[in-house]
Amino acid sequence: VLIDPTTGRPLGFPEDGYPKPQGDFYCGVGAENVAGREIVDTHLEYCWDAGIEITGTNAEVMIGQWEYQCFGHGIDATDDLWMSRYILYKIAESYDTSVTLHPKPVLGDWNGSGMHTNFSTTKMRDNGGKELIKDICNALDKNHKEHIKAYGSNNHLRLTGLHETQHIDEFSWGDSDRGASVRVPVHTINNNYNGYLEDRRPGSNADPYKIVGALVKTLQSCHK
Template identity: 25%
Template sequence: MGDLLWVARFILHRVCEDFGVIATCDPKPIPGNWDGADGHTDFSTKAMREENGLKYRGVHREAEQAAPSQHRIPRAVGQKGYFEDRHPSANCDLFAVTEALSHTCLLNETGDEPVQYKNEVD
């Protein structure tokens, strides 16, 4: 997921060089109404895509408790499909976003667990 964004940003900057302009990846570079200019991330697992998958996992309830306006499940997906995380800004590091989603949604971590790194000495 992150690789495609990095390549797209590289191409954008390279093309801009040819035309003598500067591109920015800032989320809201000039004042104005920039609704929807964030790095919305659609996310699902195999279990979430099965019948009643979102209801079974409790994803909607957990997401709403965390930040009601930052998570949503599109009406079109019913009780199965994906949910949308609206936290990341447009200039986000998708590798960090993917890591956060993996730790919270797949590994059920809450952030209270101590981090153990491979090379860490006890």
């Protein structure tokens, strides 16, 4: 989330009170619905110049909140994500803007900030199927508490069961379910359950190395 350092509030928020309710901001266009696009576009260009594969950006549910997708293989993805964060902070400086990675920067009826993690293995992509997906999700369920420990601080403020999240103390998975802990994407479903899964639990401030470490440890039990 991009922050106005003079108010300590997200870009687009008034000094007092709140903007209009969420709805028009997600993937929004127009000055009344978007704040900080120039920063996001500049960040995208600098990441590309640095060899970081950003595959997309979009305005998120809360005004001043943005998402970018960082693609990579294995440990390269975690390296690139850390560097992309550094670049974002540096660019925001030049616009007299701050950045917060807090998973719930505004309390109340506002979406938090996650770091949804798409992951797959060769077996999941080439020889998966619904039974393998089920086995993986059952293993993630079994190790849910250990994953939550690795998925960032203050994440309980975000994972409430509201605002497109599952409660932090519960685990669920489902086809195209944006309120689940783990979502099976349409692409995977339409490909006979061969493809990737989306872990929606990590908070935006999580350490990507810890996320990957937790996932690898759990996935090993399903790939023997």
